[in-house]
Amino acid sequence: MVRGQDKPGGSADASRRATSRPPRRGGGSRPTIGDVAALAQVSKATVSFVINDRPGVSPQARRRVLEAIDQLGWQPNAGARALSTKRSQTLGLVMRRPPELLSTDPFFPQFVAGIETGLAPLGYALVLQVVPDEETERQAYERLARDGRVDGVFLTDLRTDDPRPALMTELGISALIVGPPHHGGRVPALGVDDGSGVRRAVSHLRSLGHRWIGHVCGAAGYVHTEARCDAWRGALADAGLPEIPPVAADFTGAAGAQATHRLLDLDRPPTAIVYANDLMAIAGITAATSRGLRVPEDLSVVGFDDIPLADCIAPPLTTVRQDVLTWGRIAAQALVSLTEGGKFQAAELPPVEFVVRASTAPPRT
């Protein structure tokens, strides 16, 4: 069987490459399934059967094939395989976030790492896009979907009137919402129970004796902000506490400080404030301190996220910790099983953890 590989062509491209062509192995070009088949003295089909664990291969042939694979260091070409199977074994994650806000967010890196730990054992890869605005975002999804680069995508930071769930069903691509479910409801969602973190915070403060608690929530228009605000109202109601209207902020330190001043300027300022993230909480502590208040003696502060810095400041921040890594891992597994035609089963996420440190204390009497 002749296995000559020289392509006939002589274009500019070919000549550029041709310089390193002769050596063949060890050089640039990798072995193909044909090379393995030739070495093992079987057909390409048999090699394919072996690596895909299909029946109908004798033990001897299987052994020869495996030896040949090992000897050549062959690995199937992902693109060729994807072309045949119409499955790219790749998932997509598109983040729409102003780049400067990206680094404030402890969620993103952790979640990506979690996805990876879930994907790697399954042989899947993750392609990532970060886009600045809605228009680019739509294009990114359309491109990923239409050029067949991904089998499914994660949807994060869903907005209340988000067009993406509809777009995904229109493009016929499987998707998984990361966070509270979208009210449309056609796309499955996987998120921790936002309520429980808020409830834990409220009950902690209430048990310390607080009765008048403020809330700085996240940017309006996001599903998770709405969900958490609702949870907040519910928790207050359940605890029989009066409600101070939550102040919206956009997750940045500056906004957190401003919101804090707004709350402390009230005729009757709260004795404790719960923030939608740690960054705003820390900015809030600084803001309160600058007004001559002491934390936690004059004002108790609760954050959300448990960023590494929460433990490094004075006072150390009482906060709500989510196991984002596990969340990402489970989300990855869920989306894979979704794209592989399996059903989506709502897996159990680890519950949030309430970390009590020194930024909360009983209110002054």
Add this chain to the structure above:
Amino acid sequence: MVRGQDKPGGSADASRRATSRPPRRGGGSRPTIGDVAALAQVSKATVSFVINDRPGVSPQARRRVLEAIDQLGWQPNAGARALSTKRSQTLGLVMRRPPELLSTDPFFPQFVAGIETGLAPLGYALVLQVVPDEETERQAYERLARDGRVDGVFLTDLRTDDPRPALMTELGISALIVGPPHHGGRVPALGVDDGSGVRRAVSHLRSLGHRWIGHVCGAAGYVHTEARCDAWRGALADAGLPEIPPVAADFTGAAGAQATHRLLDLDRPPTAIVYANDLMAIAGITAATSRGLRVPEDLSVVGFDDIPLADCIAPPLTTVRQDVLTWGRIAAQALVSLTEGGKFQAAELPPVEFVVRASTAPPRT
């Protein structure tokens, strides 16, 4: 001239397509180049020529093709194209980082966002892997390279005895080091001048009157830590200042606090400390404050990174800001031009910016 396109073979393929031909669109399956060709009444080759801007297509044919593409909403399949061209139009980024450390690092998200802004206009995608240890890391690179998923990779967090540059040349895959160059020198590197940030910090402190300055550097074994420590010594020497041996820490808050105590425990403690990142600097401020020192009156502190929180704490942190976003964008462009056979030209990165806030002041006399 006959323009009928039916291929001669009455194969299963032709008949399968024939059945679903009339409605065709709307179902799950996307249009192919063949559909476009049929609709435009040209051959697949002509369509290919049109979308790749190759000469030899009449204006009429080009117009018909473009109309057909538009009408079908066709987009070339990335995998098929990659198979033919042997170029996946995809780059890889592997981060080896304990997941819990990932979220402390402002570099990662910003850099990824920067890469994206550079890659998107070129039609490239980014596949990401986060791995926990060295063994997994090697496997990740080998897999990416051998299954042809990526055309090139970024190497970050290079260690002094890092095996990756050698591995990359062995695998024959283009790579770009992000950060100071590796001493081996075969793989191109792109990084900001670490020295200049350190020098700016030293000269700022010196002009305030400090003469006895400590340094908390990053984890040992990393090329960028070494580079920065060298720069540190050089800057002190240039300024004619005596050197306190730098204390190594691992970029976490706990390590930063511990290193701070070590420096302050010296017989003659420094009047100012420069940290390798903001997280350690902030932990350092807290540590110093807990010892009864006031910042900046008793101790000046300089950070590195300018994380969003640097501005939200008391006192606001004087620090060194790098334009990581632009760095990522330029790195992306450089790696693309590298993989496309072009030369690597060391592009100019934006210089670091020294941000003076309130954590530095003249020393007590």
Add this chain to the structure above:
DNA sequence: CTTAGATACTAAACCGGTTTGATGACGCTC
């Protein structure tokens, strides 16, 4: 001694693009 059914294996088609060598039409010169 057929005949039927497994089993091991392969040639060839196929996935959806790119690239090449060939062909036919056209305009130009001599």
Add this chain to the structure above:
DNA sequence: GAGCGTCATCAAACCGGTTTAGTATCTAAG
């Protein structure tokens, strides 16, 4: 009008896998 170069076009090969339909061999049943 023969000869020649350009230009637009296309059929077919190719990239590296998967999958199907079919063949050869062997065994067990009728």
